[in-house]
Amino acid sequence: MLNVKTPFLIAILLLGVFSVCFANPVAYKWAMVTQPAKSADGAQSIGTYNAGCLSGAVAVPANGTGYQMMRLSRKRSYGHPDLKRFIEKLGQTVTAQHLGVLLIGDLGQPRGGPTLSGHRSHQTGLDVDIWFLLSPQAASRTLAINERETWSAPSVLAGKSDAIDYTQWSPANEKILEAAARQPEVDRIFVNPSIKRELCSRNTTHDWLRKIRPWWKHDDHFHVRLKCPKNNKDCQGQDPLPEGDGCNASLAWWFSEEARHPKIPSKPPKPQILPVLCDSVLKD
Numbered sequence: 001m002l003n004v005k006t007p008f009l010i011a012i013l014l015l016g017v018f019s020v021c022f023a024n025p026v027a028y029k030w031a032m033v034t035q036p037a038k039s040a041d042g043a044q045s046i047g048t049y050n051a052g053c054l055s056g057a058v059a060v061p062a063n064g065t066g067y068q069m070m071r072l073s074r075k076r077s078y079g080h081p082d083l084k085r086f087i088e089k090l091g092q093t094v095t096a097q098h099l100g101v102l103l104i105g106d107l108g109q110p111r112g113g114p115t116l117s118g119h120r121s122h123q124t125g126l127d128v129d130i131w132f133l134l135s136p137q138a139a140s141r142t143l144a145i146n147e148r149e150t151w152s153a154p155s156v157l158a159g160k161s162d163a164i165d166y167t168q169w170s171p172a173n174e175k176i177l178e179a180a181a182r183q184p185e186v187d188r189i190f191v192n193p194s195i196k197r198e199l200c201s202r203n204t205t206h207d208w209l210r211k212i213r214p215w216w217k218h219d220d221h222f223h224v225r226l227k228c229p230k231n232n233k234d235c236q237g238q239d240p241l242p243e244g245d246g247c248n249a250s251l252a253w254w255f256s257e258e259a260r261h262p263k264i265p266s267k268p269p270k271p272q273i274l275p276v277l278c279d280s281v282l283k284d
């Protein structure tokens, strides 16, 4: 219904949209693309996880064995075919082991690139966020569109503390992380430091724990990052992981004052420059 306030509301809305676009005009271009770029030589991840793009992306279907995609309206369900295969394989493993159903958050945009909100990484189609929530409802039926938009991922930490909340965290979460980390194409998985500490305290075989890396937040989802796929010569991976399972002093640091309250840099970080190759991916 229109009333006197309507023009003001529209003006405020437009101002919001314009300020987002002007604040990050590069990300805006990537966010507006609706289709993947075609790639003659197979899918190609280009650049780094934080400054890159993707040609030949595929969309992960909204439903599959052992998984359901959330937040469909964000249109971040695109990735390298290796990432689609990984999600499908993990869904099948989770089903075979009766661990529940994975709720999948963001992958990347149709051509990757920077996003207007939410992530610095996820730019090359090799990153995916997976909720810790294992919902019996999601295991018994297909979720409605509005449920996928409105459900939120609960934290597995108790209150604002760094203690695990065992009403949210279960042995199934641990088994899912292990299954994901054991996949050879997985480079690393980011989780909250408290989750890493929990896993370190419980496991006697530590080989897969090396890939589980502590990082800020990540208490309601884990973030899987794949290695650069074979024959993706313009894809730049990260430095190799340090030796060992990471259940050492480097983990203890995450519970220090310095880690809990990191200094905010005086200058904002410089915007990342995308590889020149990404210009043609965007225009194709």
Ligand SMILES: [Zn+2]
Pocket: 119, 122, 127, 128, 129, 223
């Ligand atoms: Zn993520």
